[in-house]
Amino acid sequence: xxxxxxxxxxxxxxxxxxxxxxxxxxxxxxxxxxxxxxxxxxxxxxxxxxxxxxxxxxxxxxxxxxxxxxxxxxxxxxxxxxxxxxxxxxxxxxxxxxxxxxxxxxxxxxxxxxxxxxxxxxxxxxxxxxxxxxxxxxxxxxxxxxxxxxxxxxxxxxxxxxxxxxxxxxxxxxxxxxxxxxxxxxxxxxxxxxxxxxxxxxxxxxxxxxxxxxxxxxxxxxxxxxxxxxxxxxxxxxxxxxxxxxxxxxxxxxxxxxxxxxxxxxxxxxxxxxxxxxxxxxxxxxxxxxxxxxxxxxxxxxxxxx
Amino acid sequence: xxxxxxxxxxxxxxxxxxxxxxxxxxxxxxxxxxxxxxxxxxxxxxxxxxxxxxxxxxxxxxxxxxxxxxxxxxxxxxxxxxxxxxxxxxxxxxxxxxxxxxxxxxxxxxxxxxxxxxxxxxxxxxxxxxxxxxxxxxxxxxxxxxxxxxxxxxxxxxxxxxxxxxxxxxxxxxxxxxxxxxxxxxxxxxxxxxxxxxxxxxxxxxxxxxxxxxxxxxxxxxxxxxxxxxxxxxxxxxxxxxxxxxxxxxxxxxxx
Amino acid sequence: xxxxxxxxxxxxxxxxxxxxxxxxxxxxxxxxxxxxxxxxxxxxxxxxxxxxxxxxxxxxxxxxxxxxxxxxxxxxxxxxxxxxxxxxxxxxxxxxxxxxxxxxxxxxxxxxxxxxxxxxxxxxxxxxxxxxxxxxxxxxxxxxxxxxxxxxxxxxxxxxxxxxxxxxxxxxxxxxxxxxxxxxxxxxxxxxxxxxxxxxxxxxxxxxxxxxxxxxxxxxxxxxxxxxxxxxxxxxxxxxxxxxxxxxxxxxxxxxxxxxxxxxxxxxxxxxxxxx
Numbered sequence: 001x002x003x004x005x006x007x008x009x010x011x012x013x014x015x016x017x018x019x020x021x022x023x024x025x026x027x028x029x030x031x032x033x034x035x036x037x038x039x040x041x042x043x044x045x046x047x048x049x050x051x052x053x054x055x056x057x058x059x060x061x062x063x064x065x066x067x068x069x070x071x072x073x074x075x076x077x078x079x080x081x082x083x084x085x086x087x088x089x090x091x092x093x094x095x096x097x098x099x100x101x102x103x104x105x106x107x108x109x110x111x112x113x114x115x116x117x118x119x120x121x122x123x124x125x126x127x128x129x130x131x132x133x134x135x136x137x138x139x140x141x142x143x144x145x146x147x148x149x150x151x152x153x154x155x156x157x158x159x160x161x162x163x164x165x166x167x168x169x170x171x172x173x174x175x176x177x178x179x180x181x182x183x184x185x186x187x188x189x190x191x192x193x194x195x196x197x198x199x200x201x202x203x204x205x206x207x208x209x210x211x212x213x214x215x216x217x218x219x220x221x222x223x224x225x226x227x228x229x230x231x232x233x234x235x236x237x238x239x240x241x242x243x244x245x246x247x248x249x250x251x252x253x254x255x256x257x258x259x260x261x262x263x264x265x266x267x268x269x270x271x272x273x274x275x276x277x278x279x280x281x282x283x284x285x286x287x288x289x290x291x292x293x294x295x296x297x298x299x300x301x302x303x304x305x306x
Numbered sequence: 307x308x309x310x311x312x313x314x315x316x317x318x319x320x321x322x323x324x325x326x327x328x329x330x331x332x333x334x335x336x337x338x339x340x341x342x343x344x345x346x347x348x349x350x351x352x353x354x355x356x357x358x359x360x361x362x363x364x365x366x367x368x369x370x371x372x373x374x375x376x377x378x379x380x381x382x383x384x385x386x387x388x389x390x391x392x393x394x395x396x397x398x399x400x401x402x403x404x405x406x407x408x409x410x411x412x413x414x415x416x417x418x419x420x421x422x423x424x425x426x427x428x429x430x431x432x433x434x435x436x437x438x439x440x441x442x443x444x445x446x447x448x449x450x451x452x453x454x455x456x457x458x459x460x461x462x463x464x465x466x467x468x469x470x471x472x473x474x475x476x477x478x479x480x481x482x483x484x485x486x487x488x489x490x491x492x493x494x495x496x497x498x499x500x501x502x503x504x505x506x507x508x509x510x511x512x513x514x515x516x517x518x519x520x521x522x523x524x525x526x527x528x529x530x531x532x533x534x535x536x537x538x539x540x541x542x543x544x545x546x547x548x549x550x551x552x553x554x555x556x557x558x559x560x561x562x
Numbered sequence: 563x564x565x566x567x568x569x570x571x572x573x574x575x576x577x578x579x580x581x582x583x584x585x586x587x588x589x590x591x592x593x594x595x596x597x598x599x600x601x602x603x604x605x606x607x608x609x610x611x612x613x614x615x616x617x618x619x620x621x622x623x624x625x626x627x628x629x630x631x632x633x634x635x636x637x638x639x640x641x642x643x644x645x646x647x648x649x650x651x652x653x654x655x656x657x658x659x660x661x662x663x664x665x666x667x668x669x670x671x672x673x674x675x676x677x678x679x680x681x682x683x684x685x686x687x688x689x690x691x692x693x694x695x696x697x698x699x700x701x702x703x704x705x706x707x708x709x710x711x712x713x714x715x716x717x718x719x720x721x722x723x724x725x726x727x728x729x730x731x732x733x734x735x736x737x738x739x740x741x742x743x744x745x746x747x748x749x750x751x752x753x754x755x756x757x758x759x760x761x762x763x764x765x766x767x768x769x770x771x772x773x774x775x776x777x778x779x780x781x782x783x784x785x786x787x788x789x790x791x792x793x794x795x796x797x798x799x800x801x802x803x804x805x806x807x808x809x810x811x812x813x814x815x816x817x818x819x820x821x822x823x824x825x826x827x828x829x830x831x832x833x834x835x836x837x838x
Binding site for chain 3: 025027033092113125205
């Protein structure tokens, strides 16, 4: 009765150690990601210098490796996406949680989730052959005719360009923002909504004051999560943005983002060119890392779980 | 080999904590063989935690920690190097809510302790499962559907299934944490009967919120209050002539 | 008061309208992929190599095979690792290692897939001087591991603590309780998690562009470049040839059928949570 077979204990120990080994592997992967990208990018810093990298001109044959056009392209296309997507996502989440009957709501929710399941490359294909012709022949000429005095809507029309990228990105981040908004809206306490209604407000006033306004910080969290998705989104953007390293005020003009630059140039790049693309990847990694930390911090502060 | 002492389980100065809060303030208590000991007291008094310290399950709750001495047949359960897994094989436990393994059949549930600990297999396993189910007075109700899911049984049957599961590994001590609180009166009566039967082979420590139950089935009763053991003695004495005023107030319902 | 009533109506209908706009792209994508892609589908499309430009026929059989190879390799790496990390996250959540791992896994899953591809490029392609299936599988794994880890954690946390305690109280070592009771009991939901992760990586393109790269041949070994459906779609889509565009739509249809099919199947046959 008293004999203690030690091997049972060893099984536990072995099991736990193995799992710890997996964890260490994850740490190594993360560390390795930074290390290898730094290693990839370092020669660019050495050979062409920081000033060149932070310039406005990207022209590899001429040894100009300014990554600012990519940063500009990434920021503007992502912000554009956010501007398109946020009202739609908030409305979709309101519809889901407050307006639609249960059955319709669940079908609608499923369809929005499916929007996230469509692969990026398929969005790119669709954007290239469906959205871009539409932009080129109807939307952009109309915008230029009516709002052409604003620099945003002036200049030659290509179809491919910033507006197309922003639109496709908006579609791709809608499920993300909707999901967060849905969670935040359904966390609004019932008594609060009833309290607003009891004051004699209409349903829409209740939705606006009771639900949307009281969830501002949560909506912002969803927007930041959407932004972090948009920043790194690659394929669809690469296919519709026009792949031109340029900074132009016009939304009709072709641009390039950090992700699309890496995607379209790495396979053929060598030497300093490759290394400069490594720097682009590193910057993208750092930006998404910072956003992640900010999001974690703000979620913790706001008291939302995920 | 140790000479069998009348005291099977002895507790000295047992303290339990969750994070930095002390829940038990040093408990001393001894339990003899083939006894049923009932633990009573208002909820939150630490009686369940006390029970969970005896098979070192308390330390599995987040932030849970215990110190002191608990000896089973002279062996200190809290001595360094003692494997809690070994202890739990000799001290079985039945919980407040029936918790059969949801993915397993009735047979597999009872066999789980034997099979997963590699104690028995084949014909012997089947025999011991049947014996355990008979001991738990469940055999006649389930013998034709041993392959059905454990979750398909009624609440009372599930609890007896859990008792059978605990008995299958033949533990000398069985801890029961309010085993009837989730059950109807008929199932409760069956389990009480069972406890009296089991006493012949197994020492039973049972937490109960029901004083009549304690009076009906236990040989000794321990009264806990705010993490202290207030009174411990033969059940008849505790219920008729308690020596502590607080015990008297509690059992006569004047407490709190 | 009447104005207020109409304002209310307007607001609600506006919300409904905006919400419906969110679905327009879904239906449009499905419509175009099906209508443009269906005509490309034939036995030949699934089973043969691409034909030279201008020639009729040919298919993307090599890319389908390539995707199957890549997904299998990636699953082989990611399922055990992801499961293990998920177990650590859920069953040892009190341990400091587990807490740090939680942050690391979340961070890993938030890294853009193109950056992951670049890492695999620097890790495998550059030192071994060539695009390879290995590099592609590693890049995909970096995306799949955190996915599997997170769903595993979520699914295991649905198992009530009382079940684990029952196992421990029987004198089972913790590892036994985890493997034979907790994991075994969650087999269905874990399978769902893995299938969803596969559906997700099946469409990943960016990390493959310069790791597995592309190929016009059948599978030629793990150290050689390997075609895949998503990369093939990309190559065909950005080409100037009409018949290649048609093949891109055909490939997209296969991909969509696979990805949406898996999602749909899971939702029909396996309800996600007990409480619905």
